[in-house]
Amino acid sequence: MSAIYKSEAGRAAIQARYRETLQKWPVPAEQLHIPTRLGDTFVLASGPQGAPPVIALHGSGSNSSTWRGDIASWAQDFRVYAVDMPGEPGGSTESRPELGTDALADWLDDVLAGLNISSASFVGMSLGGWTALDYAIRRPDRVTRLALYCPGGIGKQRFGWIFKNLVDHLFSNHDLRRSAAIVTGLNIKDHAEILDDIALTFTHFNPRTGKLSLFTDAQLATLKMPVLVIVGADDAMFKSAETARRAEQSITDATLRILPDTGHAILGQTEAVHEFLRK
Numbered sequence: 001m002s003a004i005y006k007s008e009a010g011r012a013a014i015q016a017r018y019r020e021t022l023q024k025w026p027v028p029a030e031q032l033h034i035p036t037r038l039g040d041t042f043v044l045a046s047g048p049q050g051a052p053p054v055i056a057l058h059g060s061g062s063n064s065s066t067w068r069g070d071i072a073s074w075a076q077d078f079r080v081y082a083v084d085m086p087g088e089p090g091g092s093t094e095s096r097p098e099l100g101t102d103a104l105a106d107w108l109d110d111v112l113a114g115l116n117i118s119s120a121s122f123v124g125m126s127l128g129g130w131t132a133l134d135y136a137i138r139r140p141d142r143v144t145r146l147a148l149y150c151p152g153g154i155g156k157q158r159f160g161w162i163f164k165n166l167v168d169h170l171f172s173n174h175d176l177r178r179s180a181a182i183v184t185g186l187n188i189k190d191h192a193e194i195l196d197d198i199a200l201t202f203t204h205f206n207p208r209t210g211k212l213s214l215f216t217d218a219q220l221a222t223l224k225m226p227v228l229v230i231v232g233a234d235d236a237m238f239k240s241a242e243t244a245r246r247a248e249q250s251i252t253d254a255t256l257r258i259l260p261d262t263g264h265a266i267l268g269q270t271e272a273v274h275e276f277l278r279k
Contacts, residue, residue: 003206004087004094010204014089017200021065026072034114036086038107039093043115044082047075053120054078054277055111057128059150061207063090065197066125070270077278081115085128089205100213104131105138112142121145121277126237126264127152130212137219146227147273149266150235152212154220155243158236176203185234185263194265220250228255228276230269232262 005011022031025044032043044064054074058066064082067074074080086107087096097103108131112120119142124132129151136143176199181188186195229247231240240258247254257272 004089004096006204006206014201014204015091017197018063018065018090021068024068026068027075029071031091032115033091034111036093036107036110036114038086038095038097038103038110041086041093041107041111041114042084042091043111045079045115046071046082047077047079049079051077051079052277053115053117054080055108055120055122055132056080056082057085057122057124057131058082058088058090059126059128060088061198061201061205062125063088067123069267070273073270073274074277077274078121081111081120083111085131087208088127089201096208099130099208099210102138105135108135109139118142119144121147123147123149123273123277124151125149125266127208127212129153133215133223136223136225137215140222140224143225145225145277145279146223147276148227148229149269150231150238150240150264151229151243152238153215154229154246155231155239155241156214157211157238183236183263184265185232185236186265186267191265191267217246217250220246221252223251224253226253226255226276226279227251228257228273230257230259230266230272232264232266233258233260234262235264237264 027046030045032045034041034043056067063084067082084090084092086093121144122132129148130153133153136146180195180198231243244256244258
């Protein structure tokens with residue numbers, strides 16, 4: 001049994017749901033398996049060959065299904081590579097690299113080499129946002145633009161890790177969809193399918209524990225590429241006001257979008273990100 005899943009049956013259930021989602025992918029896509037030093041990485045490639053590349057990195061406890069509502073727009077102008085993060089419930093290796101080391105940057109070096117691209121724009125959500133920031137700081141010549149949804153690493157976390165302490169408490173009442181709604185800030189009536197996916201995942205998946213490290217002001221100041229930061233004003237996971245303040249003060253070319261009445265799960269920003277990537 002893999003350490004990232006609570007049981008083999010749970011692993012099978014999550015993977016079956018993921019396959020169903022991929023079968024409904026709204027645009028033609030190639031399913032790629034890129035060898036890396038951590039193991040195979042699953043990449044879903046959409047959009048015209050030769051178009052400017054975009055690397056999309058999802059958050060903790062998720063996979064590239066995160067981008068199913070965005071891909072039809074973005075793939076019009078870009079070759080979008082939705083990359084499943086290692087150690088998360090997707091199609092990549094279940095090896096979980098240590099954060100705050102060179103491991104994730106080295107892994108992304110391997111991914112870009114396997115895709116035969118030297119640099120790209122990056123879109124990242126939550127943990128994926130932290131990973132994209134980490135890579136841009138370590139490999140600034142490889143990142144042309146950064147679009148970040150509720151990124152880790154700028155504002156402090158409200159809880160030890162995404163979903164960790166809060167979910168342990170809320171999910172103990174066994175009303176998993178309701179608990180997922182509280183954690184994400186999504187409305188049960190309008191987002192039942194998303195909340196069902198989250199509930200299924202956290203029934204069977206062991207998320208990362210521990211805090212994401214904060215990038216220093218000096219590290220953020222090294223970012224010279226355009227950076228779009230989108231946060232929800234009511235984010236239960238990160239202090240979004242602090243994220244916005246530090247990004248504005250420390251990142252040279254930062255554009256901020258603070259969404260009122262929005263929690264950690266940020267939806268409806270497809271065109272804003274598309275416009276930013278096209279600039």
